[in-house]
Amino acid sequence: MYRNSTCKYLSRPCLPPVALFDSSSGSRRTSNSWRTTNPPSPEELRKQAKEATELIQEIITTAVSAGPSGVQRSITAFEAITLTGSELLQGERPSIPVLLRKIFERLGATYVKLGQFIASSPTLFPEEYVLEFQKCLDKTPSVPFTTIKSILEQEMQRPLDQIFESIEEEPLASASVAQVHAAVLKGSNKEIVLKVLKPGVVETLKVDLSFLYITAKVLEFLNPDLKRTSLANIVSDIRTSMMEEVDFTKEAANIEQFQDYLFRMELEGQAMAPFVYKEISTKSVLAMDRLRGASLTDLESIRQIAPGSDPETVLISALNTWFGSIIGCSSFHADVHAGNLLVLPDGRVAFIDFGIVGRIKPDTWGAVQAFLTSVSTADYRVMAMALAQMGATADEVDVDAFARDLEELYAELNNLDAEVVVAAGSDGYSDPTVAANVLVDETEINKLLISVVQIGETHGVKFPREFGLLLKQLLYFDRYVRLLAPELSVLDDERVRIEASAYPSYPSY
Numbered sequence: 001m002y003r004n005s006t007c008k009y010l011s012r013p014c015l016p017p018v019a020l021f022d023s024s025s026g027s028r029r030t031s032n033s034w035r036t037t038n039p040p041s042p043e044e045l046r047k048q049a050k051e052a053t054e055l056i057q058e059i060i061t062t063a064v065s066a067g068p069s070g071v072q073r074s075i076t077a078f079e080a081i082t083l084t085g086s087e088l089l090q091g092e093r094p095s096i097p098v099l100l101r102k103i104f105e106r107l108g109a110t111y112v113k114l115g116q117f118i119a120s121s122p123t124l125f126p127e128e129y130v131l132e133f134q135k136c137l138d139k140t141p142s143v144p145f146t147t148i149k150s151i152l153e154q155e156m157q158r159p160l161d162q163i164f165e166s167i168e169e170e171p172l173a174s175a176s177v178a179q180v181h182a183a184v185l186k187g188s189n190k191e192i193v194l195k196v197l198k199p200g201v202v203e204t205l206k207v208d209l210s211f212l213y214i215t216a217k218v219l220e221f222l223n224p225d226l227k228r229t230s231l232a233n234i235v236s237d238i239r240t241s242m243m244e245e246v247d248f249t250k251e252a253a254n255i256e257q258f259q260d261y262l263f264r265m266e267l268e269g270q271a272m273a274p275f276v277y278k279e280i281s282t283k284s285v286l287a288m289d290r291l292r293g294a295s296l297t298d299l300e301s302i303r304q305i306a307p308g309s310d311p312e313t314v315l316i317s318a319l320n321t322w323f324g325s326i327i328g329c330s331s332f333h334a335d336v337h338a339g340n341l342l343v344l345p346d347g348r349v350a351f352i353d354f355g356i357v358g359r360i361k362p363d364t365w366g367a368v369q370a371f372l373t374s375v376s377t378a379d380y381r382v383m384a385m386a387l388a389q390m391g392a393t394a395d396e397v398d399v400d401a402f403a404r405d406l407e408e409l410y411a412e413l414n415n416l417d418a419e420v421v422v423a424a425g426s427d428g429y430s431d432p433t434v435a436a437n438v439l440v441d442e443t444e445i446n447k448l449l450i451s452v453v454q455i456g457e458t459h460g461v462k463f464p465r466e467f468g469l470l471l472k473q474l475l476y477f478d479r480y481v482r483l484l485a486p487e488l489s490v491l492d493d494e495r496v497r498i499e500a501s502a503y504p505s506y507p508s509y
Helices: 042-090 096-107 109-119 127-133 145-156 201-222 224-229 231-245 248-264 299-305 311-328 362-377 380-390 399-413 442-458 465-484
Strands: 019-022 027-030 164-167 178-185 191-197 285-289 341-343 349-351 420-425 433-438
Touching: 096 109, 096 127, 109 127, 109 201, 109 231, 127 442, 145 178, 145 191, 145 285, 201 231, 231 248, 248 285, 248 311, 299 311, 311 349, 311 362, 311 465, 362 380, 362 465, 380 399, 399 442, 442 465
Parallel strands: none
Antiparallel strands: 019 027, 164 178, 178 191, 191 285, 341 349, 420 433
């Protein structure tokens, strides 16, 4: 947890709705006064009729494609809302963000993932929702092993005893869309893990996300002002992102691209990602080497597992590897919380769970490179110019004022401290031990990210979601440096390579 977090930007409220000035009356009107007093022209009527026809056709197509699943999901939604409503009548009244988060958890996989999307997108959603949906639980009851076994047999298309020496019936983990089982390969006796998609998840996601998209389209049709917020486009991006997460061939490809980057940059002696067994991996099953290591922030376990490793050196390896992937790989790991960075017995850092990745668009490539350089040199004017170039803005940005606010925020962030918490941990080889485990507060990370977003909005800059993903990972590493190597000067230490020029660009660009 963090103390002394009295940064003025962390407590800044969300910006109020933009007020429009009516020059004819000299009065202000709110942005929802979209209805015009003048009757629409024949051209406008024809346009509205065309949009209405297209919308109706889209609704019919979506409803037909949903079939019986759509009816079942409607029943589930009614039950979730009714249960939450009955609880409201019996006890205290939570805030709207808390209420929605509870409903989302009860609605299952789609809405848990949607909640996580909201939590990771402060560039798109209000602060109170981003912070509340960080609590959205992604732990669900496991599917019986008989069901998992049936899925594996169907996906492998041959008897399992021809492939596996054994499969543990008790899952290592169970989340909303998948669960993980340990297994041993036949012949080689290699330990692997099987990430198995739960039954019905894809169908449910398709139904839910299609209806969310149609709802957004209807709202935009009823209120044309909403088109300016790109509501339907945001939902479309959510749908694309979430459907990629349940196609494990995409995750396998992300891992392969990262491994190719490590090979090209000669970083395989410092970092790695789990080997994927393609011959037994499908869209619904991902088979990977089982890695045993310690979380990057579990200092005591690192000393036990890799006694010859220096935590500061390991951290620098992780930092350089990730920074390099932004420029040198087609995508970057966009979920580098401590649980996804493992220190292995040989001292290397393992990056795991590539379900969420970020991609830098070619038109913002130069801005990202300038931003990374400005981070390394603490040049806040260059940073402000790069951020303005990355974001969407209709007005000219006061770069100097933007730079001053960024510098002030960075100065206040430098005063944030951290606690070392004694917590139960396991080194993966022996019985659980008591470890000095440094905690990085997810809520605090999001607050810091929101602060930068709000500064941007103050200066008329709206950042894309990809930048939010990028900045959040930077904040993770900033916290790790402060916690694990407080004496390390990232800007001055020659071992740390943040400058974009230190890495060759990804070949396709």
